[in-house]
Amino acid sequence: MIKPALASLWNRETGSATVEFAVVAPIILLLLFGIVEFGRVMSVQHLLNTAAREGARVAVLPGASTGQVNAKIAEVLTGAGISSEVIEISPADVSSANRNDPITVRVRVTYESIAWVGGIVPGLAGRQIQGEVVMRKEGFV
Helix, strand or coil: CCCHHHHHHHHHHHHHHHHHHHHHHHHHHHHHHHHHHHHHHHHHHHHHHHHHHHHHHHHCCCCCCHHHHHHHHHHHHHHCCCCCCEEEEECCCHHHCCCCCEEEEEEEEEHHHHCCCCCCCCCCCCCEEEEEEEEECCCCC
């Protein structure tokens, strides 16, 4: 049996635990959502590098066209559920590149278009996430 003085102490402590939880829970949830969002950004950046690499692999082949490069990049990104991308290819017409010329492929998306948790990570609003690859044009001697 609990003594009356000990019981009153127990009742006061349960109320303080509820208040402590109410203060700490939002901070923990914000931290958790920030970790999830940061992981999403890193995952998308890796995916953009992969899409740029796949596009560059097509671009460096003899006889490749810019349309084929764009189609390959769109295929990789669509498979991952990303649709709003900006693709930059230099030179703009890959078929005009000579053997051993560098071909640069950049793929960009805005942070807001890929955010899962509504863009709660400070400093990323309005930023673009980018993947970039440079390869040399292949050809025969």
